Amino acid sequence: MSKLKKQRQSLIGFSFFLLFCLFLSGYFFLNSAFFNLREIEVRGCQLADEQAIEKLSGLTKGTNLFKINKREIIAGVELHPLIKTVHLTRRIPHTVILEIEERLPFAILVGEGEYLVVDVEGVCLKQVEDLQEFNLPLISGLTVPAELTLGEELTEAGLGVALELLNSLEEGFLAEIAEIDASTPYNLTLKMLQGVVINFGSLEGIERKLQIIRELLFENEELINRQTVEYIDLRYQSLPVIKRKN
Numbered sequence: 001m002s003k004l005k006k007q008r009q010s011l012i013g014f015s016f017f018l019l020f021c022l023f024l025s026g027y028f029f030l031n032s033a034f035f036n037l038r039e040i041e042v043r044g045c046q047l048a049d050e051q052a053i054e055k056l057s058g059l060t061k062g063t064n065l066f067k068i069n070k071r072e073i074i075a076g077v078e079l080h081p082l083i084k085t086v087h088l089t090r091r092i093p094h095t096v097i098l099e100i101e102e103r104l105p106f107a108i109l110v111g112e113g114e115y116l117v118v119d120v121e122g123v124c125l126k127q128v129e130d131l132q133e134f135n136l137p138l139i140s141g142l143t144v145p146a147e148l149t150l151g152e153e154l155t156e157a158g159l160g161v162a163l164e165l166l167n168s169l170e171e172g173f174l175a176e177i178a179e180i181d182a183s184t185p186y187n188l189t190l191k192m193l194q195g196v197v198i199n200f201g202s203l204e205g206i207e208r209k210l211q212i213i214r215e216l217l218f219e220n221e222e223l224i225n226r227q228t229v230e231y232i233d234l235r236y237q238s239l240p241v242i243k244r245k246n
Contacts, residue, residue: 037063037094044100048082056080057098065090073098081125081151107166108136109159110179111144120167122154137166137174141183158182161203168206173214187235192217195226201235209234216240 040059042050056076059068070088077086077098087099103119108131117126117134127150128134139162145154162182166174181189190198196217200209212234216224224232224242233241 037061037065037068037096039095041095041097042100043097044102047102047104048080048100053077053080053083053098053100059096065092065094065096068096079151081123084119105134105136107163108134108138109142109144109154110138110140111142114144116144116148116154118154118159118163120163122156122159122163124148124150124152124154126150137177138179139163139182140179141181156182157185158188161185162188165200165203165206169210173210176217194221196224196229197231199231199233199235205237212240216242 037059038061040054040057040061042053045053056079057073058076059073068090073088074086077083077100082102083100084103085101089097089099091097103121103123103125105117105125106120107118108128109116109118109124115128115131116124117128117136118124118139131138139159142156142158148154159182162180165180165188166177169177176193177190178193179191181191186202188200188202190200192198194217198213213232216232228245230243230245233243
């Protein structure tokens with residue numbers, strides 16, 4: 001074997017040895033106490049308690065950042081009824097950031113002797129006794145499960161239709177609705193804050209029905225109000241039926 005070939009083999013062997021040493025040093029460095037978790041930041045909470053979020057995450061200070069199971073942490077935090085999504089970021093060298101997207105109160109479901117706050121998807125967020133705590137439209141006429149877990153999604157057909165209707169309304173319109181009777185998904189009844197009852201029916205032709213309500217109640221409030229009208233019926237494709245008070 002020539003001298004040049006031996007030198008080349010020695011150089012290759014030495015290069016592999018250096019690479020192995022670098023790999024080993026990097027491994028021990030990444031797993032050293034330098035990257036241990038020291039700070040947990042919870043961002044985006046308005047309703048949820050940050051300490052409760054931190055507890056559900058299962059994060060323990062002193063754990064190496066690279067040994068944290070991201071999937072398990074997110075799954076733990078999302079058990080909180082107010083949390084919709086979680087995004088976890090490792091900030092080197094010793095911080096974990098939890099970006100929270102909360103479920104927001106959207107309506108109150110009237111049960112037997114209790115009131116349930118739900119979000120726009122029908123997820124139960126909270127049980128309340130005082131309606132004054134939330135200025136939200138009521139949804140009545142539904143059967144509330146006897147055993148209900150916070151964070152559980154309610155699947156009543158009437159609730160889904162009522163939430164879809166509420167979600168389609170602009171803020172000013174939404175503020176005028178006091179209650180929706182959603183006993184059946186095909187025959188919604190709206191009770192307006194001004195006292196007029198509206199037999200809304202199904203969501204079919206929703207834009208036409210909403211425009212009629214705007215024209216009758218908002219633009220002609222002096223003529224059509226709780227003192228002059230008992231109810232307005234929009235269930236048919238014909239002109240609205242207005243039942244006036246005697």
